[in-house]
Amino acid sequence: MSRSGRIARPIWVSHWPGLLAVALLVVLVFGTLLAVALRADGGRGLGPADWAAIRFTLWQAAVSAGVSVVLAIPVARALARRDFPGRQALVTLLGAPFILPIIVAVLGLIAVFGRTGIVSAALGLVGVEPISVYGYHGVILAHVFFNLPLATRLILQGWLSIPAERFRLAASLGMGPRDIARTLERPVLREVIPGAFLVIFLICLTSFAVALALGGGPRATTVELAIYEAFKFDFDLGRAALLALIQFAMGIGAALIAFKIAMPGNMGTGLDRAVQRWDDSGGQRIMDVVAITLASLFLLLPLTMVVIDGLPGLLTLPQSVFQAAIRSLMVAFGSAFLTLALALPIAALVVQRGAWLAEGLGYLTIAASPLVVGTGLFLILFPFVKPSDLALPVTALVNAAMSLPFALRALVPALNSVERDYGALADGLGLHGLTRLRLLWLPRLRRPIGFALGLAAALSMGDLGVIAMFADPQGVTLPLQLYRLMGSYRMDDAAAAAVLLLGLSLLLFWIFDRGGRVNADD
């Protein structure tokens, strides 16, 4: 009976929790923005350094997105047309950077591409100067590391959306690789690539941890990093607020453009099979092998280096690192359950009121930068409390808001099908309110809830953003502690802490996701 993609029948569950959660988010984003706007110091206008930061932010996001997409095309093509042992593992691996703590990956990239890394060492053998990973190329390298897999998945999804029958038809018509590219592949790529580019552009626009760890200086400072520096080094709240307004304007601008272009969903399934084709040749085979090998090395080598460098020092880590790990775990659990507490009522509202709400909230939280929200919260809290006292709850809250779009993407379709299948039965029997939650939703939504909790916990565990503004040296989380170890060149401890952080993030995701799967009735 649902003729428009949502349940036509009224569901006997109150709208209020969902409306409350939406209101909380809107206040979080726009309330902090208002606090920022009231405090923004426009008197001096934008200095040359600010303009440089704006230019660099846009430029690095565009270059990172462009490079990621261009490099992803051959990798996606190879995955689309080759079946080989380990293909499934590689496709899964392409989803992993999502829950990978940024600071861990940065450390791995330094170990591979840094001045004393293995690439520099190899270049040294043939007499070339060692390369440096710090500066704009480091920022772009790290962004490509994180977004090449995403771009590959999105493009692969497009590629595999071409029905297998078309390739059979092409073969029976005697089409060569060029003909197939022209008639079948390029039309799909033209549809997928703008969306993929924009998603990555948006992600890179609000990326903070990468710029913090690898950027800096007049030539590689993003607006987010400039906010942080105005805050932390100059304690110039007016300038931080002004920059925060600029960051928000850029995010909204990009989100509005994204609205115009069909955005791909990146939780796609069905990437598990390659398409059989009849236009194979030796040259193509070599290209595909090279693409897959290089992509795998690029993704695996940095993480392998972190583990190799870090494992030996794991047991001799200073006490402060373990204390930071415990704080991070608390934040991660808090953020995960807060995400669910927000996502479930909103999902219920979306299922009744239509999908535009979920999409709107998704864009809102993607466009809103954690640093801007953090700046606003700081300005609001500063007169009343010591912000460092609230560093952990604030971090958990901001992380939860940022995880929300992903949680909704898992929960909304699942809740939709639960209500479609069992909603009328539950209504007829009088399963209302909390009874419906306890007897129908929680048991039927175990898998997506487990997934959403795992995702939110892992994202929060590895987050290095708001916490950097709020924390004092005694109250740091594990990613921030890791960053500080790197800053004081204690690279052995840093590598060991990175292994700890990596292990805990993956473990959190695994435990929650697993918890949703075992003994689940289908």
Add this chain to the structure above:
Amino acid sequence: MLTIENARIEMGDFTLSADLQVPEGKRVAVLGPSGAGKSTLLAMIAGFQPLTSGVIRWKGGTMPDDPADRPISMVFQDNNLFPHLTVAQNVGLGVRPDLRLTPDDKRRVDAALERVGLTGKGDRKPAQLSGGQIARVALARVLLRHRPLLLLDEPFGALGPALRAEMLELVGELTAETGATLLMVSHNPEDARLLSDEVVLVEGGQVHAPVPTAQIFDDPPDALREYLGS
């Protein structure tokens, strides 16, 4: 008396109009081609499908908005049991929807299971039951809900002929015991002959007034003749 007064539903280019009365204790079969709106008629009586206009009354009073507050038990085509709950829990929902059952409530659940021939099956999950057993669990719950109006939306459609006749017989016994008024959607005119006192024909966006079963099969109106193909 169930009274449907000038009820009308419009969904895009689909419309359904109904204006009829069903006396208490009658057993009515709802026949008609697929897509005509047989299920929509039941959904509208049960409160799942809001009316565009008109009103539905039971014993002269208007029906509450909340489906659970209506004097109705409904059995659907499928998804009648929650797969994550046991048989006893699924039946227990008919006593208390929050499943906080007293020992006395549990005895009533066991008795209902016994009545439909499922003694000792209370701890099973629906996945361990056959299609016929699942239908019996749904009927056990109907017994405990104890509502005066029973709506069956073709719940036995997937069963074989022998099993379906058996289930219809059980429904006949249960309604005779409880005095419930029955509205039963079916694809199969034979079901109507077996169980119903009256037949309601749904076709062309119109719910026709009930006609005694014997009379309608002796002298079928054109629409039914077309549907039956005789």
